[in-house]
Amino acid sequence: MNKSELIEKIAEEAGVTRAAAGHTLDALVKVVTDALKAGDQVTLVGFGSFLVSSREARKGRNPATGAEIMIAASRTPKFKAGKALRDAVN
Template sequence: MNKSELVEKIAEEADVSRAAASRTLDAAIKVVTEALQAGDQVTLVGFGSFVVAEREARKGRNPATGAEIMIPASRSPKFKAGKALRDAVN
């Protein structure tokens, strides 16, 4: 399912226009993104949690040359599915 299909389903389920559903989805994505940028965790009970994982700097190897390189520290968004979502999928 892509974004336009998701917007269509939201509009259908919530009985709102596609434009309103699209604005709502865009706003939700923006709020989650801003919260993760600030280092917060976003938890939707029954659905899951969006968290930021910290990765420390580490040594790696260039696969083409075999030369050792330093991989810088980074932050990465992660999603942990909640129990209700896991149960619904299984």
């Protein structure tokens, strides 16, 4: 399912226009993104949690040359599904 299909489904389920559903989805994505940038965790009970995980700097290898390189430390977003979502899928 892509973004436009998701917006269509949200509009049907909520009984709103596609434009309103699109604005709502965009707002949700922005709010979650801003919270993760600030280092917060976003938890939707029954659905799951969005969180930020930190990776330490580490050594790696260039696959083309085999030369050793340093990979910088980074932060990456993660999603952990809630129990209700896991149960619904299974």
